[in-house]
Amino acid sequence: MSWRKEIKAFEYYLKIERSLSPNSILAYIQDVEKLAAYLEKRDAELSPLDVKLQHLRYFVNDLASLEISEFTQARIISGIKAFYKFLIYEDKMEENPAMLLEAPKLTRKLPDTLNYLEIEKMLETIELGSPEGHRNRAMLEILYSSGLRVSELVNLKIGHIYADIGFLRILGKGNKERLVPIGSDAKKYLNIYLDDVRRQQTIARGHEEYVFLNRRGKKLTRVMVFLVIKKLAGQAGIRKKVSPHTFRHSFATHLIEGGADLRAVQEMLGHESITTTEIYTHLDREYLRQVLNTFHPRK
Structure with a gap:
């Protein structure tokens, strides 16, 4: 049994039976391919079915020696565990060598957020005299107003906007749908973009339904959104590491702080x-502690 054949079968399982997103599937496959490359280098005859717990522990120890972050180590181990669960599920193995494989204990890091003033600075930095400016303003307003993931933003379709009731239909992880509200400012700038900019574009075939387009009339990529936000953060003089996910974190944090x-x-x-959501209550407590230390006379 070859690694290549079983990894391909695992990929098919993740896509068809687990309905995972392309990005999640790619991450799982890359994790197992790292293990395969490592073990094939040590013993070319070792198939996936021959792997024992000790082989996996050697691999994990080598990962740690490469100064890979604890988070990355844990993610790779999670991918390997999923692969061997799949082999058990397919009755290709009777004992799971990864069952007792331990991942490093993660210290829960609070996500970076922007305060409301910083978000305002970024929004005001956008020049609305250009088509890209109107598009970018609508994108950032939606990210902050609705807390979307960047993949959800770039895959948002015209038919998923319910402007009359103020909601967006979002296809999230695992193809799970949810309705999220859209704020009045976000709705206003989205309408300006759709009516005054997007309607004037020549749209590439196959991209007609996507909301946010590049100059060539094709849907935006995740990387492009990252670059737009990074540039705007620099122009606004924000020193923090800002990404699309920062807006999602800020959305959740400001809601929790407001008592949501x-x-x-x-x-x-x-x-x-x-x-997963409870991390924002920790963030809120940290915020309260900072307020106490800053303003209380007997801090």
Whole structure:
């Protein structure tokens, strides 16, 4: 049994049976390919079915020695565990060598956020005299107003905008749909972009339904959105590392700080588990601690 054949079968399983996004599938496959390359280098005859726990521990120890972050190590181990669960599921193995494989304990890092003034600075930096300016303003307004992932933003379609009730239909991770509200400012700038900019464009075949387009009339890529936001942050004089996800974190943080119900925030973010959303309550407590240290006379 070859690594290539089983990795291909694993990829098909993730796509068809798990309905994972292309980015998630790619991450899983790359993780298993790292293991395959490592083991083939040590023993070319070692097939996926021959792997034992000790082989996996050697691999993990070597990862740690390369000064790879704990988060990356944990993600790779998660990919390997998923691969061997798949082999068990397919009755290709009876014992799972990855079952007792331990991942490094992660220290939960609070995400970087922007305060409202910083978000305002970035929005005001955008020049609205150009088509790209109107598009970029609409994009950032939606990211902050609705807390979308960048992949959800670039895949947003015209038919998924319910302007009359102020909601967007979002296709999130695992092809799970959710409805998220869109704020009045975001709706205003989105309408300007759609009516005054996008309508004037020549749209490439196959891209007619996508909301946000580049100059060639094709849907924007995730990388392009990253570059736009990085440039605007620099122009606004913001020293923090800012990405599309920063707007998502800021959206959630500002809601929690304002007293929003955690379940409602979970629903809007599209988190499968509320444990993922709870990180923002920790962020809120840190904010309260900073307020105490700054303003209390007996800090």
